[in-house]
Amino acid sequence: MSARAPVISLRGISRVFGRGESAVKALNGVDLDVAQGEFVAVMGASGSGKSTCMNIIGCLDRPTGGDYFFCGLEVSRLSPDELALIRRHQIGFIFQGFNLLARTTALANVELPLIYQRVPKKERRTRAEEALAAVGLSSRAHHLPNELSGGQQQRTAIARALVTQPSLLLADEPTGNLDSATKVEVMNLLADLNRRRGITIVMVTHEPDMSQFASRQVVFRDGRPVGDSQKEAL
Amino acid sequence: MFASTIRMALRAIAANLMRSALTVLGIVIGVASVVALVTIGEGATAQVRSEMSAMGDNLLIVRAGAARRPGEPHQDAAPLELEDAFAIAQEIRGIDQAAPSSSMKTIVVQGNTNWSTSVTGTTSAYLPCRSYDIAAGRSFTQTEDNGLKPACILGETVREKLFGNDEALGGIVRIGRTPCPVIGVMAPKGENTMGVDQDDVVLMPIRAFSRRIRGNDDVAQISVSVSDDRSTTAVKASIEALMRDRRQVSPGGMDDFEVRDMKEIASAISEATNVMTGLLSAIAAVSLLVGGIGIMNIMLVSVTERTREIGIRLAIGALRAEVRMQFLVEAAVLSGCGGILGLLLGNAGAYWATRSMDMPFIPSPSIAAVALLFSIGVGVLFGWLPAHRASRLDPMEALRHE
Ligand SMILES: Nc1ncnc2c1ncn2[C@@H]1O[C@H](COP(=O)(O)OP(=O)(O)O)[C@@H](O)[C@H]1O
Ligand SMILES: [Mg+2]
Numbered sequence: 362m363s364a365r366a367p368v369i370s371l372r373g374i375s376r377v378f379g380r381g382e383s384a385v386k387a388l389n390g391v392d393l394d395v396a397q398g399e400f401v402a403v404m405g406a407s408g409s410g411k412s413t414c415m416n417i418i419g420c421l422d423r424p425t426g427g428d429y430f431f432c433g434l435e436v437s438r439l440s441p442d443e444l445a446l447i448r449r450h451q452i453g454f455i456f457q458g459f460n461l462l463a464r465t466t467a468l469a470n471v472e473l474p475l476i477y478q479r480v481p482k483k484e485r486r487t488r489a490e491e492a493l494a495a496v497g498l499s500s501r502a503h504h505l506p507n508e509l510s511g512g513q514q515q516r517t518a519i520a521r522a523l524v525t526q527p528s529l530l531l532a533d534e535p536t537g538n539l540d541s542a543t544k545v546e547v548m549n550l551l552a553d554l555n556r557r558r559g560i561t562i563v564m565v566t567h568e569p570d571m572s573q574f575a576s577r578q579v580v581f582r583d584g585r586p587v588g589d590s591q592k593e594a595l
Numbered sequence: 596m597f598a599s600t601i602r603m604a605l606r607a608i609a610a611n612l613m614r615s616a617l618t619v620l621g622i623v624i625g626v627a628s629v630v631a632l633v634t635i636g637e638g639a640t641a642q643v644r645s646e647m648s649a650m651g652d653n654l655l656i657v658r659a660g661a662a663r664r665p666g667e668p669h670q671d672a673a674p675l676e677l678e679d680a681f682a683i684a685q686e687i688r689g690i691d692q693a694a695p696s697s698s699m700k701t702i703v704v705q706g707n708t709n710w711s712t713s714v715t716g717t718t719s720a721y722l723p724c725r726s727y728d729i730a731a732g733r734s735f736t737q738t739e740d741n742g743l744k745p746a747c748i749l750g751e752t753v754r755e756k757l758f759g760n761d762e763a764l765g766g767i768v769r770i771g772r773t774p775c776p777v778i779g780v781m782a783p784k785g786e787n788t789m790g791v792d793q794d795d796v797v798l799m800p801i802r803a804f805s806r807r808i809r810g811n812d813d814v815a816q817i818s819v820s821v822s823d824d825r826s827t828t829a830v831k832a833s834i835e836a837l838m839r840d841r842r843q844v845s846p847g848g849m850d851d852f853e854v855r856d857m858k859e860i861a862s863a864i865s866e867a868t869n870v871m872t873g874l875l876s877a878i879a880a881v882s883l884l885v886g887g888i889g890i891m892n893i894m895l896v897s898v899t900e901r902t903r904e905i906g907i908r909l910a911i912g913a914l915r916a917e918v919r920m921q922f923l924v925e926a927a928v929l930s931g932c933g934g935i936l937g938l939l940l941g942n943a944g945a946y947w948a949t950r951s952m953d954m955p956f957i958p959s960p961s962i963a964a965v966a967l968l969f970s971i972g973v974g975v976l977f978g979w980l981p982a983h984r985a986s987r988l989d990p991m992e993a994l995r996h997e
Contacts, residue, residue, distance in 0.1 A: 474911045
């Protein structure tokens with residue numbers, strides 16, 4: 362393998378919620394590098410800071426300390442709009458709670474990121490349809506989220522994250538509320554994307570079975586990574 | 596992008612149709628009342644104008660007896676004379692015609708039919724002064740104007756009452772005791788502002804009328820038609836000077852006659868209409884303001900309710916300006932819809948009102964444009980704060996909302 366440039370580089374990242382007595386240290390000195398084309402599974406107990414870390418990686422949240430370099434860019438120096446542009450063009454985010462627009466069909470939900478990318482209407486429509494087809498949801502394109510099962514909503518969210526063809530895909534417990542058959546389906550889909558399209562994936566899961574689909578496992582405890590399959594292999 | 600923003604706004608409005616409708620009620624009422632009032636005002640002004648021009652363009656009317664002022668004893672002013680009209684016609688520059696006239700209510704008989712009407716003794720100059728047209732036959736000749744020989748021109752109403760379907764020209768009607776050959780019939784003019792039928796008249800040469808019908812030489816009024824390129828005000832002043840001289844009004848004394856400018860009356864009426872329209876428009880503007888505050892209120896509520904949606908949009912890469920634009924467009928579309936609704940309602944109201952008042956209905960595209968722009972402006976103005984608030988949300992916090 363050639364030297365792969367790190368897509369994500371976290372250096373001493375900390376994130377404190379609240380102030381004074383009630384302050385919560387969600388992240389406490391995270392050092393983590395993720396290279397282009399990796400498929401990383403982030404594991405750890407509930408409350409260990411996985412989601413907080415994902416939000417910072419996804420440029421949705423800012424660390425209270427440390428440095429985050431995204432493709433060599435120092436993220437903490439960027440304005441809210443510059444962060445938005447990174448999210449728009451580089452990152453696909455599959456949220457823990459789907460986060461679909463409620464009164465909007467699956468297809469329109471998938472189209473939404475393309476609207477902000479100013480993709481022309483026709484192309485938008487075809488690309489959204491293709492993304493839905495890729496997750497096997499073509500037949501449900503015109504249903505509202507509340508007319509879809511949990512698995513179908515999850516797949517819509519995946520299609521929305523993929524439709525922009527991001528270089529980095531972040532998934533926060535993408536199999537959280539799925540039955541075991543669907544879980545495997547979704548994981549196969551992600552592994553396939555990683556292998557075929559070379560998309561870098563960081564995925565949070567608390568299920569060891571699911572983490573086996575990834576090429577690297579990182580374990581969080583008390584706001585910092587305590588185990589990394591890559592380092593252990595070295 | 597903009598098209599999809601508008602589509603998004605329409606969908607958001609439709610999602611809460613009842614609430615949207617109630618929200619824009621203020622705008623609807625505001626726009627509807629402005630549009631209705633202005634349109635009715637326009638109709639009224641147009642009607643006054645058309646009646647004034649039907650009465651005669653650039654018409655001055657000279658009468659004996661000044662408008663009395665409170666506290667002053669009433670003096671009976673000497674009547675006008677035929678010579679006054681001739682003097683005006685000869686000495687005043689910038690006039691086309693000057694017609695002396697005097698009227699009396701009289702019974703006119705034809706065969707077994709009689710009809711009580713207003714008989715006016717005057718000259719052929721009266722027709723152009725008062726914008727009467729000859730529909731059949733002819734006007735008075737100069738000989739008739741100055742002579743005692745009876746002849747008459749019938750208004751359409753009188754012709755219809757006395758002759759019906761028969762030919763009036765060449766017929767003879769009896770006015771009082773005087774048989775008069777009918778030499779002409781005037782084209783109908785309809786009612787004037789006061790509802791008086793302007794076709795219920797008979798015209799006669801003034802000398803013949805004075806001698807045979809009225810029994811005195813008094814002239815009630817002189818109608819003066821001012822040339823198109825002359826200012827009625829200037830001509831009015833020179834007539835006043837002439838009449839003061841002829842009637843020997845002492846310098847500084849009160850005039851015992853008056854010269855009325857029909858244009859002044861017309862502009863006074865339309866000015867009064869404008870003042871009314873202005874006042875009512877101010878009230879309507881207040882209701883637009885209230886409507887705007889209603890929109891701001893509901894948009895603030897909407898931003899709070901849709902915090903999650905805003906979070907999702909920001910998370911997938913919407914810029915602050917794009918979120919702000921979305922809510923601004925939503926407010927503008929909301930108030931714009933209110934404006935359109937108000938426009939339709941206002942025009943319907945104005946249509947009904949003008950029809951029931953027998954006025955012309957003149958829907959104005961410029962008022963429509965102004966009303967629409969105004970209501971959209973109200974939406975943008977009052978939508979700004981809620982939109983700004985939406986755009987300032989932190990994506991993380993917005994996503995965690997509820
Ligand atoms: N917005 C927030 N405000 C306050 N505390 C937070 C917030 N987000 C996360 N936390 C706290 O930070 C810690 C880590 O949370 P999180 O990253 O969600 O854990 P995980 O995803 O691993 O279950 C938890 O103690 C949680 O209560
Ligand atoms: Mg979590």
